[in-house]
Structures are given as C-alpha cells and as structure tokens.
Amino acid sequence: MVNTVTTVSKAEIVSDRWIKATWDEFLTLADDPAHAEMARFYYDRDTMRIEMAANGSLHGRNNSVVYDVISLFAIAKNIRILKLTNTSFRKTGLQECQPDCSFYIGDSFLLPPQNNSSIDLDSFEIPHLVVEIATTSLNDDLGRKRILYEQLGVKEYWVVNGGESQVYAFEMSGERSGTIRESQVLEGLSIAIVEEALKRSLTEDDGAIARWLLQTFTVSPA
Structure with a gap:
C-alpha cells in the first residue's frame, strides 16, 4: 500500500492525510485543549493524521x-x-x-x-x-x-x-x-x-x- 506523506506545518493543521511528524510535534497539537472539540488525532511511529470532527x-x-x-x-x-x-x-x-x-x-x-x-x-x-x-x-x-x-x-x-x-x-x-x-x-x-x-x-x-x-x-x- 502506498501512502503519500508530507511534513507537519506549525502554521496550520493539515487534515485528512498522514503527514510526517515527531512525537513531540504530535503532542503539541493533540494535547492542545483548543483542538479537542474540532479534530481527532492518530499517530503511527513517525506520521500523524488529523481528522476534523464530523458534525x-x-x-x-x-x-x-x-x-x-x-x-x-x-x-x-x-x-x-x-x-x-x-x-x-x-x-x-x-x-x-x-x-x-x-x-x-x-x-x-x-x-x-x-x-x-x-x-x-x-x-x-x-x-x-x-x-x-x-x-x-x-x-x-x-x-x-x-x-x-x-x-x-x-x-x-x-x-x-x-x-x-x-x-x-x-x-x-x-x-x-x-x-x-x-x-x-x-x-x-x-x-x-x-x-x-x-x-x-x-x-x-x-x-x-x-x-x-x-x-x-x-x-x-x-
């Protein structure tokens, strides 16, 4: 299976695709209370995926x-x-x-x-x-x-x-x-x-x- 992976941006949340990120970069976003109601977070070793909450x-x-x-x-x-x-x-x-x-x-x-x-x-x-x-x-x-x-x-x-x-x-x-x-x-x-x-x-x-x-x-x- 081929995955398209980009690099995490500090300026904005890149949603609905897997992107390169360290664990610390992931935690910065995932543990931010401001994001708790708007997104869901996944991490797999060196990549993360952010999904905007479905309303x-x-x-x-x-x-x-x-x-x-x-x-x-x-x-x-x-x-x-x-x-x-x-x-x-x-x-x-x-x-x-x-x-x-x-x-x-x-x-x-x-x-x-x-x-x-x-x-x-x-x-x-x-x-x-x-x-x-x-x-x-x-x-x-x-x-x-x-x-x-x-x-x-x-x-x-x-x-x-x-x-x-x-x-x-x-x-x-x-x-x-x-x-x-x-x-x-x-x-x-x-x-x-x-x-x-x-x-x-x-x-x-x-x-x-x-x-x-x-x-x-x-x-x-x-």
Missing part, C-alpha cells in the same frame, strides 16, 4: 445506531461491557488512536480512569472492539487505520460506510485481520443485524429500532 447528522446517526445495537445486545445477553465515545488511546512515543466508538467486553477488563487524559496503553489494554464511522475517510479506515489497530492489538474492528448502511467487520490476531460476518467478541451478533438497523434508521426513530432489536435479541431459538 453532520449522517455521522452522528450512524454512531448512535451502532451504539444502540451493541448496548442492547449486551443487555439482552447479560454481557459485561464498557462503552467509550471519541476517546484517545496512547502508546507513548509510538502510537495513538481516537476511534469514533470503542468497547471493552467481557468479565476480566479493568475500568480505565475517568479523566480527560488519553488512556495509557502501557497500563491498560486496548478495547476489544473498535468502530470507525466512515463518511469521508473510508479508504483510510480500511487501510492505514486498520493496520494501526492490528498493531495495537484490537480483537475486532468495524468500519461503517455511512452512505451505504454497510459494515466491514474484521477479526484481528497477531497483527493480521480477516473479514467476518458474525462478531467474535459479541458471540451471536450478526453483522447483518447491524446493517439492518442502519437501514431502518433512514425511516424509523430510535424507539422503533430499539424495540425491533430487543425483540430480535430476546426471541427464543427455534
């Missing part, structure tokens, strides 16, 4: 629908889960990511501290499931960012193609990934259910979608 209803709606699917599935199946929105995860000096939403799943994870600092991946594990909502960043979400999440040790990664109600799901292990159509960290959750919920969101309100999901998740197997 449109398409991105926000897709994000909330995915949250509802996962939350209601965990409730219906009595699965321990911790949900995080737009949270940064940092391996100091090497890598950082800030996915749209992420989930710790299972009985053994530790609760990370509740503060405004990035979660330290030298002290806490990376979330088991990471989701990116792709409204303008689909190629990068499927490419460079997927490799970043492989290296960080994410177990499962979803990319939601916002314009098509489509979910690309990957199981990750040993810095490799393969496509799946049923979640491995949320056993029994079909990716087709997530896609159907996204399609329903085009014409239905959240309450109607939630009732359909709960009925789907709680129906007794034949």
Whole structure:
C-alpha cells in the first residue's frame, strides 16, 4: 500500500492525510485543549493524521445506531461491557488512536480512569472492539487505520460506510485481520443485524429500532 506523506506545518493543521511528524510535534497539537472539540488525532511511529470532527447528522446517526445495537445486545445477553465515545488511546512515543466508538467486553477488563487524559496503553489494554464511522475517510479506515489497530492489538474492528448502511467487520490476531460476518467478541451478533438497523434508521426513530432489536435479541431459538 502506498501512502503519500508530507511534513507537519506549525502554521496550520493539515487534515485528512498522514503527514510526517515527531512525537513531540504530535503532542503539541493533540494535547492542545483548543483542538479537542474540532479534530481527532492518530499517530503511527513517525506520521500523524488529523481528522476534523464530523458534525453532520449522517455521522452522528450512524454512531448512535451502532451504539444502540451493541448496548442492547449486551443487555439482552447479560454481557459485561464498557462503552467509550471519541476517546484517545496512547502508546507513548509510538502510537495513538481516537476511534469514533470503542468497547471493552467481557468479565476480566479493568475500568480505565475517568479523566480527560488519553488512556495509557502501557497500563491498560486496548478495547476489544473498535468502530470507525466512515463518511469521508473510508479508504483510510480500511487501510492505514486498520493496520494501526492490528498493531495495537484490537480483537475486532468495524468500519461503517455511512452512505451505504454497510459494515466491514474484521477479526484481528497477531497483527493480521480477516473479514467476518458474525462478531467474535459479541458471540451471536450478526453483522447483518447491524446493517439492518442502519437501514431502518433512514425511516424509523430510535424507539422503533430499539424495540425491533430487543425483540430480535430476546426471541427464543427455534
């Protein structure tokens, strides 16, 4: 895969592409409170990517629908889960990511501290499931960012193609990934259910979608 990389400019933020930057240059931008509400930050060894925050209803709606699917599935199946929105995860000096939403799943994870600092991946594990909502960043979400999440040790990664109600799901292990159509960290959750919920969101309100999901998740197997 070929990446076009330029050099970081101190005069302005270069968004939506990977640029050359030292860790200190990255921190100068990523840890500036003035940027917290306007951008998301990624770093991979000697390059960084800054994405301007998506404010449109398409991105926000897709994000909330995915949250509802996962939350209601965990409730219906009595699965321990911790949900995080737009949270940064940092391996100091090497890598950082800030996915749209992420989930710790299972009985053994530790609760990370509740503060405004990035979660330290030298002290806490990376979330088991990471989701990116792709409204303008689909190629990068499927490419460079997927490799970043492989290296960080994410177990499962979803990319939601916002314009098509489509979910690309990957199981990750040993810095490799393969496509799946049923979640491995949320056993029994079909990716087709997530896609159907996204399609329903085009014409239905959240309450109607939630009732359909709960009925789907709680129906007794034949």
